Amino acid sequence: MQFITHFTDKYSYFDSAMMALEGGCRWIQLRMKDADENKIEKTALRLIPECRRRGAIFIIDDHVELALRIGADGVHLGKNDMSIADARKMTGPDFIIGGTANTFEDIRRIVSEGADYIGCGPFRFTTTKKNLAPMLGTEGYKNILSQMKEAGFSIPLVAIGGITCDDIPCLLSTGVSGIALSGSILRAESPVDEMKKVIRQLNNKE
DSSP states (O other): OEEEOOOOSSOOHHHHHHHHHHTTOOEEEEOOTTSOHHHHHHHHHHHHHHHHHHTOEEEEESOHHHHHHHTOSEEEEOTTSSOHHHHHHHHOTTSEEEEEESSHHHHHHHHHHTOSEEEEOOSSOOTTSSSOOOOOHHHHHHHHHHHHHHHTOOOOEEEOSSOOGGGHHHHHTTTOSEEEESHHHHHSSSHHHHHHHHHHHHTTOO
16 A cells, blocks of 8 residues: 655645555655745655654655655656656666556556556546546556566556545455555545555555
C-alpha cells in the first residue's frame, strides 16, 4: 500500500501523510508537483522522522538530489523527470527508484533502466494528476501483466489512479503487486479510518 500525498481545503500535504501513517500505511510518497524545492524540503524534513518512527518507507517524487541530501529512502520519477538510468548513476544500487508507466513499452524502458518498482495507471479518471493518460481499467492491468510475464519481467507493479477501497479486490485479482491511493483517502469523512479500512482490505480481513 502506497500513499501519495495530496492537499485539499482541509488538509495540507503534511497532514495527508500523517493521516495515512496513523491509518497504518507504511509507504509514503511526498508528491508536491507545483511547490518549489524549498517547500518540499521543509515538508520532507518534518515527515522523515515520523516515517522512521513507524518503520515506513519515505519516497520523494521527482527531486533526486533533494532525496539523497535529506536521507529519503528513494525517489519516484515520472516520464518528464530525470531518467531512471541517470538517477541510478547518482544514487547507487541501494536507493529505491520507481518509475511511472502507462503502457507496456513504458515498462520495458523502465526495466531496462534499472527501476525497483513501477507505478502503473491510471486505473480510472483522477483529478490529482494533470495530463492524464488513457485509463487502463482491470483489463488493461491484466494485459500488461500478461505481457510482463511473457517478457520475464518480475518487477513489482503498483496500480494507481482514481482507486477507491471498493476497487481493491478486483485490482488484486489482476495480479498487481500493490495499490497506490491519494484523493480517495482525503475525500473520506475520516481519512485515518478510511486508510485503516484499506489496510484491512489488502490484508483480506474484511
